[in-house]
Amino acid sequence: MKARFSIVMPVYNREKYVCAAIDSVLSQTFTGYELIVVDDGSTDGTPEVLKSYGNRIKVIRQENRGPEVARNTGAAAAQGEYIALLDSDDTFFPSALAIYDRVIQTFDSPPLIVASPLYYRDKESIPVQPETAGPVEAFKFDDYLSKTVPLAWICSMYLIKKSVYDEIGGFRNSDARTWWGDGFDFILKLGTSGPVIIIKRPHTIAYRLHETNSIRSLQLQADGMLGVARAERQGLYPGGKKRRFERYALIGGVSLTYAVSYCWRGGERRTALRMLFGTAPMILAAVIRRSLRVFQTVARPVVISEH
Numbered sequence: 685m686k687a688r689f690s691i692v693m694p695v696y697n698r699e700k701y702v703c704a705a706i707d708s709v710l711s712q713t714f715t716g717y718e719l720i721v722v723d724d725g726s727t728d729g730t731p732e733v734l735k736s737y738g739n740r741i742k743v744i745r746q747e748n749r750g751p752e753v754a755r756n757t758g759a760a761a762a763q764g765e766y767i768a769l770l771d772s773d774d775t776f777f778p779s780a781l782a783i784y785d786r787v788i789q790t791f792d793s794p795p796l797i798v799a800s801p802l803y804y805r806d807k808e809s810i811p812v813q814p815e816t817a818g819p820v821e822a823f824k825f826d827d828y829l830s831k832t833v834p835l836a837w838i839c840s841m842y843l844i845k846k847s848v849y850d851e852i853g854g855f856r857n858s859d860a861r862t863w864w865g866d867g868f869d870f871i872l873k874l875g876t877s878g879p880v881i882i883i884k885r886p887h888t889i890a891y892r893l894h895e896t897n898s899i900r901s902l903q904l905q906a907d908g909m910l911g912v913a914r915a916e917r918q919g920l921y922p923g924g925k926k927r928r929f930e931r932y933a934l935i936g937g938v939s940l941t942y943a944v945s946y947c948w949r950g951g952e953r954r955t956a957l958r959m960l961f962g963t964a965p966m967i968l969a970a971v972i973r974r975s976l977r978v979f980q981t982v983a984r985p986v987v988i989s990e991h
Contacts, residue, residue: 688716690764694754695772699729708775714782722754750863752855780888797843802887806894821985827878829930865908933973936966
């Protein structure tokens with residue numbers, strides 16, 4: 685029987701965290717899934733950790749080529765209807781896949797579902813949530829570009845229909861040095877795939893804040909975001925001229941937030957200025973769009989009751 689979900693987990697030197705990520709999948713209340721872990725050339729004890737799980741997980745090993753190629757490798761081997769992305773330092777709550785299945789049934793198999801993460805610090809215990817999730821609140825939009833609720837762009841939030849993943853070509857074929865901005869580029873490639881369902885509550889993912897989060901590599905992340913802005917100028921994202929303002933606003937909002945909240949406050953002021961000047965027209969679009977929301981109807985979530 686074909687699995688509903690293929691969980692694709694890239695891992696590189698995550699001996700400290702990968703057990704928690706894998707165990708969170710193996711403890712799911714919904715069992716129609718496969719877990720594909722792609723070891724991206726780890727040089728620590730990660731391979732031994734993965735081996736200890738035996739045939740409970742599928743492990744693919746490759747030379748170090750970066751997380752984008754690793755995800756594409758996992759997706760190519762996936763047999764599920766949907767690909768659920770999970771980074772090796774994040775975890776699923778026990779009812780995550782059950783919630784996703786309820787959303788899929790309610791909204792007639794949407795191409796893209798965006799989940800809700802709960803943030804916690806590394807020294808804290810992994811948050812615990814009940815196995816029965818209760819009612820689910822979710823927003824439905826025509827596509828990601830038309831959404832009116834703010835979102836992060838963490839890869840572990842994304843659940844994509846396998847056919848749609850293949851249609852857009854998956855992630856970029858970057859390498860271990862140039863993959864920065866991966867989640868942002870990916871969601872822009874999915875920008876006109878719709879409808880999109882955004883889960884407001886309950887949380888389905890626990891996102892671990894730690895010293896080696898990629899978001900802390902300020903200059904490299906800035907390079908990645910500026911690369912996304914260049915790709916937009918080159919016309920590499922769907923929607924054409926008709927949707928350009930929405931794409932600009934999305935890119936500008938993320939760039940402004942990262943430049944001010946991370947780079948400037950983190951002491952990387954040259955990097956902040958480079959981002960602000962490099963995406964100035966997009967930041968303007970973001971400010972305009974945010975101002976116009978005062979006149980828009982507030983989106984209301986759909987409540988999905990327990991079966």
